[in-house]
Amino acid sequence: MHRVVTIDGPAGAGKSTVARLLAGRLGWRFLDTGAMYRVVTLAALRAGTDLEDPDALDRLAAGLDAAFPPGRVLLAGEDVSQAVRDVAVTRATRFIADCAAVRGRLVAWQRAVADRDDVVTEGRDQGTIVFPDAFRKFFVTASDLERARRRHEELRAKGADSDLEAVLADQRARDARDASRAIAPMRPAADAETIDTTGMTIDEVVALLHRKVLPSP
Numbered sequence: 001m002h003r004v005v006t007i008d009g010p011a012g013a014g015k016s017t018v019a020r021l022l023a024g025r026l027g028w029r030f031l032d033t034g035a036m037y038r039v040v041t042l043a044a045l046r047a048g049t050d051l052e053d054p055d056a057l058d059r060l061a062a063g064l065d066a067a068f069p070p071g072r073v074l075l076a077g078e079d080v081s082q083a084v085r086d087v088a089v090t091r092a093t094r095f096i097a098d099c100a101a102v103r104g105r106l107v108a109w110q111r112a113v114a115d116r117d118d119v120v121t122e123g124r125d126q127g128t129i130v131f132p133d134a135f136r137k138f139f140v141t142a143s144d145l146e147r148a149r150r151r152h153e154e155l156r157a158k159g160a161d162s163d164l165e166a167v168l169a170d171q172r173a174r175d176a177r178d179a180s181r182a183i184a185p186m187r188p189a190a191d192a193e194t195i196d197t198t199g200m201t202i203d204e205v206v207a208l209l210h211r212k213v214l215p216s217p
């Protein structure tokens with residue numbers, strides 16, 4: 001197996017941005033595992049699959065034609081990078097995240113990537129379940145309000161109509177579900193280092209993680 005740096009943490013902590021930039025600095029591959037859960041969700045919504053039927057979800061995931069070229073998500077060749085971030089998709093991801101059979105398939109995809117390349121991977125269960133022997137593990141978080149503000153600003157920058165209170169309420173609900181899930185709940189691995197990014201810029205976080213991954217001699 002190649003070297004793996006895991007970045008787990010709650011929604012809106014900036015994990016994707018930080019993981020992507022850190023991977024760029026290291027020259028390693030970036031793995032956005034949330035995008036995998038999202039593309040299965042999008043495909044299920046489009047196909048009208050019963051989200052409460054684990055067998056149907058597993059069949060859908062087994063036949064899924066998804067690809068993750070750098071920075072993009074493709075579904076049957078169509079670029080769905082924006083579509084997978086829709087609020088409707090975000091809300092429905094819990095059905096996919098709670099489905100053991102689908103999780104098993106996605107974990108296998110994730111490990112296959114790390115068989116080929118050094119990776120910086122981000123998600124909820126990367127340090128605990130998927131890569132227990134990772135080279136370095138981080139749990140990246142920030143205060144509730146700061147995380148909600150970041151997502152709110154991001155949505156507004158894209159021209160979306162966003163309400164901070166609604167973003168905060170959705171985020172709290174998703175955090176609670178992610179942390180209490182029966183399988184692969186979100187929690188820091190025992191050997192993960194927690195990084196609280198409240199009040200830090202993205203560049204500061206990336207520089208800090210970079211120093212921790214590859215301390216200068």
Ligand code: DC
Nearest residue numbers: 011033034035037093097123124125
């Ligand atoms: O990080 P994100 O918001 O793109 O993740 C979308 C959902 O996918 C999240 O609510 C929980 C789920 N998820 C998961 O269960 N395990 C992962 N490794 C990554 C995401």
